[in-house]
Amino acid sequence: MSAEKYEAVIGLEVHAQVLTKSKMFCSCANAFGGEINSQICPVCSGQPGALPVINQAAIELGVRAAIATHSTIHAESVFARKNYFYPDLPKGYQISQYEKPYCTQGKVEVVLNTGETKWIGLTRIHFEEDAGKSIHATRGTRVDLNRAGVPLIEIVSEPDMRNSHEAGQYLRSLHSILRFGGICDGNLEEGSFRCDANVSVRLRGAPKFGTKVELKNINSFRYVEKAIDYEIARQIDCLETGEKIHQETRGWNSAKGITEVMRAKEQAHDYRYFPEPDLPTLVIPDAWIEKIRSEMPEMPSAKRGRFKEQYSLNEYDAGVLTASKELAEYYEAVVSGSGNAKAAANWVMNELLGRLNAAGKEIDASPVSAPQLAQLIAQVEGGKISGKIAKTVFEEMFATGRDPEAIIKEKGMVQISDPAALEAAVRKVVAASPQQTADYKAGKVKLFAFFVGQVMKETKGQANPAMLNDLVKKILDEG
DSSP states (O other): OOGGGEEEEEEEEEEEEOOOSBOSSSSSBOOSSOSTTOSOOTTTTTOTTOOOOOOHHHHHHHHHHHHHTTOEEOSEEOEEEEEOOOTTOTTSEEEEEOSSOSEEEEEEEEEOTTSOEEEEEEEEEEEEEOOOEEEEETTEEEEEOTTTTOEEEEEEEOSOBOSHHHHHHHHHHHHHHHHHTTSOOOOTTTTSEEEEEEEEEEETTOSSOOOOEEEEEEOSHHHHHHHHHHHHHHHHHHHHHTOOOOOEEEEEETTTTEEEEEEEOOOGGGGTOEEOTTSOOEEOOHHHHHHHHHTOOOOHHHHHHHHHHHHOOOHHHHHHHTSSHHHHHHHHHHHHHHSOHHHHHHIIIIIIHHHHHHHTOOGGGOSSOHHHHHHHHHHHHTTSSOHHHHHHHHHHHHHHOOOHHHHHHHHTOOOBOOHHHHHHHHHHHHHTOHHHHHHHHTTOGGGHHHHHHHHHHHTTTOBOHHHHHHHHHHHHTOO
16 A cells, blocks of 8 residues: 555654753753763762752743744743652653653744745653763663753754654754854764654545654754655555554664664653752742843844845745854855855855765865955955956865965966957967867858867956957957
C-alpha cells in the first residue's frame, strides 16, 4: 500500500542555553570548555543545605524569547522539581517549570521551499537548569558538573509539522530568532541548542494521533530531518505489517542512518513534579516586559522586510542575506562601504557564500572582510577594473586575505580606459583579421563577439568593456 495514505504528526522540543555569565541558580560561570568540574559550587553540585537563587539575567533573556515568538507572558509562574536519577544529576532532581510556565501560546513563522510561509504554534516556553555531562571512555565514565545548573529555556512546539522539511525549517527559524535576539549562541556542536523530536503517524485525515516516539538530542538540522524521515518510514512499515508501535525514546545513529531504542518513554507522573520549596513564585512585572520589548534588537522577519524595502531586494535574496545575524551584518557593512546594495548582494551571495560553502566555513571565518569586499566593488563601480578582472582579484583575496588594491597594483590589473590605447588595440585586431572583418561587413554580425574577445586577449582582459564595445562597433562600421 502507498505511504500516501498516511501522514506524520511532528512536534519539537528545543533546549536552548541562554547567554548569561553565571548559572541559573548560583554564581558559577556559565562558560563552555572549562577544566572538568572547575565551575561548580555547593548549589549546582547538590550539596545538602545549599539554596538556589534565581538569575535575573536569565529571566530577562527568557522574556526576550517570549516576545520574539509572539508568546503570552504570565505575570506569575512557578518553579518545580522534576525528579529522576542520573549520574550527572547530583541533586536527584532538576529545577524546571511544569504546571505554571512563564509563557505559553507563541508562534514561529517558517518559510518553506515552495516560498510559502507557515506559522508553527508554541505550546509553551519554560525555564529550567541543565544537567551535568557524562563523559564515556574505554576505561569507564566520568561525570563533569560544569554544565549542571546552566540556564535553559525549553521551547515546546505544537504538533503542527507534517514532514521533515517543515521541522527543519522551523528549527532554522527558531535558531535564527534566538541568535538575532542575543538569547542563545545556537552552537549545536557544543550542545547549547539541542532538539528532541516527537513523531507519530496516522491515517491521513484521522482525528486521533498515532503512538508518539521521541527522538532524542540530535545535534544538526540535517540529522533531525534524516531521523524524522527514517522514523516516519519505520512507523508506516509497522502499521502496514501489523507490528505494534511502542511509546519510547529512540536515538539517531548517524553512522547507520537509523533510529535505535534507548528506553521506554517516561510519562509526566514518572517525574513526580511538585513546586520547588526553596524558590518563590516568579513574578514578571508588565513594566519590565515593556522595557525589554523596547530594547529588543531587530528580529529576522523584520530585518528581511527592511532589506527588501531599503535595498530593493527580492524575497529570495533578502531571505538568504538574513539567514544569520552575522551574514546580515556583513552584507550591510559591504553596502555601507561600497554604496551599491545590489552589487553587494550579488558578490556576497554568488561569490563569497559559494566559496565559503565549498570550504566548509561560516561567514565569521571569511578570509575576505566586509571592508575589503566593499573596496573591490568600488574598484569595479569606479571603472578601475572590469567585472571579469574583479573575479580574478577576488580569488586572490579569498586565498590570501589581502586587500584588492594591493593585488591590482602588484599584478598590473588596472582596467584600460584610455580611448587612444583601446582604439589602437582594436585596429590591430581588425587589421590582423581581414576575413572575419569582410564576413562581418557582409552581414555576419555575430562575429562582433569574436573581435571583442580578441581585443580582450590582446589587452589581457583589461580593456574597459563598455568603451571596447563602442570602439569595435565604430571601427567595424567604418567604410
